Amino acid sequence: MKGIFAVLLCGASCVCQGQTYPDSVMMERIYATSFVDGEAYKNLRYLTKEIGHRIAGSPQAGEAVQWSRSLMQELPFDRVYLQDVKVPYWERGAKEEAFILPTREPLKVLALGGSVATPAGGLEAEVIEVELLSELRRYGDAVAGKIVFVNKPWDESIVETGVAYGLNSSQRSRGPAEAAKLGAVAYLFRSLSSSPDDDFPHTGGTRYVKGIDSIPALAISAVAANRLSEVLKENPKTRIHIKNASRWNGMVDTHNVIAEWTGSEKPDEIITIGGHIDSWDVGEGAHDNGTGTMGTLDAIRTLMKLGYKPKHTIRLVFYMNEENGVHGATRYGEAARDKKERLVAAIESDAGGFAPRGFDIKSSAEKVAWIQQHWKPLFEQKFWVSRFFAGSPGVDSGVWGQHFPNTMMFNFRPDPHRYFDIHHTDKDVFEAVDRRELQSGVAALASLLYLLDQQIDEIGQK
Template identity: 50%
Template sequence: MIKTIKHMALSAALSFPLTASAQHQDSLFIRKMYDQALTNGKSYEQLRYLTGRIGARLSGSPQAAAAVEWARQEMEQMGLDRVYLQEVMVPHWVRGDKEHAAIVNSSISPSREVNVLALGGSVATPANGLTAEVVEVKSLDELKKLGKRKVQGKIVFFNRGFDQTHIHTNRAYGGAVDQRASGPSEAARLGAVGVVVRSMASNTDDFPHTGGLRYAEDAPKIPAVAISTKGADLLSNLLREDAKLQFHMRLNPQWLPDVLSYNVIGELKGSEKPEEIIVVGGHLDSWDIGEGAHDDGTGCVQSMEVLRLLKAMGYKPKRTIRAVMFMNEENGLRGGTKYAQVAKQQGERHIAAIESDNGGFTPRGFGITAPNEPVFQKLFSWKQLLAPYGLHDIERGGGGADIGPLKDDRVALIGFRPDTQRYFDIHHTANDTFDKVNKRELELGGASMAALVYLLDKYGL
């Protein structure tokens, strides 16, 4: 009971730390930033160029190199205090020619072509393709229970869809993605010759979703594809009627030597506490299909917009504010890892890091992983300043893949949370294109991140 009373007292003390005058001043400043973003925003046209002129930009590709130079030039033109490149060696996997897959040798159906995409990092099939019987499972546990006798020589079909009861679609994604990441190696340990994975998607359509797999060092490497949700339903239905049908797939991806690439970093130097750093960022790379618009072109241009908005408002930050365009989030996380390593080597003091990597949809709030309770309560106390802009979901738990390596007992990791109900319809697909991004939603997102950065800078943690 005593602990509860103390906790309530702490919460009450931190819930309203600002005077009425300060709240009014902050409210006006934030309102003006939103006005600036919505009437003179630059992020939408930046995204148009990134997606339309450069396009998909998988790590190691010429397009990724072009995106680095584009981001550097964009931030230099903003007149920031410093813009620089941070070297990072990245993996270079190429998809090869168009993949092909079909359901064949069925006693109840003619051969049916289905839409697939090789999972990122997959090895190739033999030149003429791979054909084998199929065994369907819903989970890694179900696969292990089948044992080697029922799996050896077959293609394992992982067919666990999203749990549609989750309101937050990220949780549905998290509940399904283990079969894509670990499924190929788990199947290979039991003698499987290939893997087909139901796309990590919230809807039913004919667009397959790629994404990275993680081969275990102690298991054979076997080819793996994602099948569209519509194709997965077809395959599952046919298997119920004909357990002996076969699946044919042909892939020819390959791994090339690592390539030198860069994180692109721009900063506004702090005037009072320059040693305290606030980072906002997204990942510049994308998968090699579509245009990488929502994943994660929107996060990159929103992060640059944060610094542009502060400059446009004539704001002089107390702390150093950085925008980081991370390289290689999709298939290695080397950019985020390198940034954290350099920060540690140089003894840098990060107080907060915000990542935008959930698409450019309508802003809803922020997910926060705070180093302690007072920090969380301080962030939560700003909700009244952010709520007028639809930022009601300020909750515990959040961050991002690229800022994750910065985690220690002093830094707050914050994930920008837009509405994600449509995100996993297009995530990692050829459908992730510029035309799927709404200008106003994108600009609201940049302003939302800028508002939080302003409060973090002014009041610190």
């Protein structure tokens, strides 16, 4: 190991002295540095274990902002600053409860993010179970006074779990308003979990619609959903009890955390890289999105350690409030638009810290083809990274990208198999992250950043 390090240090100093290497050699150096000397895992441990989960507006989110800034200040960035953002602060309050009546058999539930509270003593009602919200219509007036229970099982047959998630996530966000329109008193939503045996409830954002009553909205674990469904088949008049004490605390001042590494040739052309620093208020926000923030930071640190000097300005952004409002990315986009910044490319990491598989690319078909031809071969065989397909940007880039339709965007794609087992649950903890997988992702991000900085002008000609 010592031997390898000596080579790396030599490499770094050689780059400093203006020597250049073939891309493949630079990438070998990046990977070796990340695996041997990476700090993403160590930093993730601090973020998850010392700060913990950090919903936007919370004291923990504030602590994450200050600590992230101090991390960035320790590195040779040219500028580190906070960008003011106002976010809505939603607080869960006392632990939710739900049980079947009259046996009081418990059901594992978790309020959906943004839910209003039940009355202090909870509420009791009969339940109407459907797979799809569209089925509610046929119940007509019978919905009034009841709890609507949307129990659509995850489509296990789909390899890419993000696609299966997307098939059903709109029922989570639209559900409370659609149920309330028909007079429902609460909304119960089968958790979006890729594991059929999962007894953890998965939270996630929901929303209300002006002019329609806001009713309490809870996620129920897959196992509890199956159980409740079974009970309802035996007795459709079964009543259940639910209690939830969450509340809105109004708008709170907080920040995006930003660091800039000024380009030596085109300082006004900016490559944005980052992910969201907030999380849901369960687990530790490890894969969502501790790995995305600590990973992108470590990708830049890796290039710095190798003595790299960027041609374009590289800007690291930790967005606030992706989970329940996206106010951080909105603010970033508006500020950049007002300053007429030249945001030439963007990389986002917000799909977990599993083994890196590639990047979805939002760009013209010609540019995607150019990347497949020139960059994929650098990654594919040796580094096990092979996905360079056209696709959508991450949530935060997508939001600010509305003002920058021509920015080439890269959405980091780690392996998708395990993500939606732990997503938005108490299972999303540091221990669910593997160091080699995380640092392999750091190296993939650093390699892409390097290639973009070196060759983006060449792609731009296409």
